[in-house]
Amino acid sequence: MTYLFEPADVPALPIAGRAELFPVRRIFCVGKNYAAHAAEMGSDVKAVFFMKPADAIVPPGGPVPYPPGTNNLHHEVELVAALASGGRDISKDAALDHVFGYAVGVDLTRRDLQAEARESGGPWEASKSFDASAPCSALRPAADTGALSSAAIKLSVNDQMRQDADIADMVLPLPAIIAQLSALFTLAPGDVIFTGTPAGVGPLSPGDKVHASIDRVGALDFAIER
């Protein structure tokens, strides 16, 4: 069996201290998972799920262009959990057994198109699921980070702090996210979960330098291409 044309490369993330790459299968995202962010968006506090295509991942050092079709590109720093195994109807108690490791991700968002989608009740893909919309750091194995129920999560733009919070403030903590997602989707090895952003989201311009970090997980640096 041959393909009509060469299949695309498998999107992948490096793993700190390991030679292997982590192959990304799907990107699940959680919206409105910090009360202070839901409030700044004028939303109710109820976590929602959406997705990005796997090839929206930008591994460390990869290019992050300013996307077409928007005048209001926003940053959202998020804890990313990467699954080495999956299944359906995973219990909260067993959820963290499926997590291989963690990373620092930024859920780039065309905020103007998201506002239009909210207004019209339309889908979110154009606002959330565009090319290079998921810059992500190397993964740090959970064996190295230990349990991550609390850790400082920060993002600065051109050395000015924009987001400064703690992952302990998630509405749905990671075990609950995995339990709820696995009741809706059969989770699989390679799935990664962007777990939502704290307050302080804001606009990015071409040339801006973004620095994002989560204690014990790592850091991510990228610039928006001019």
Ligand code: MN
């Ligand atoms: Mn987000």
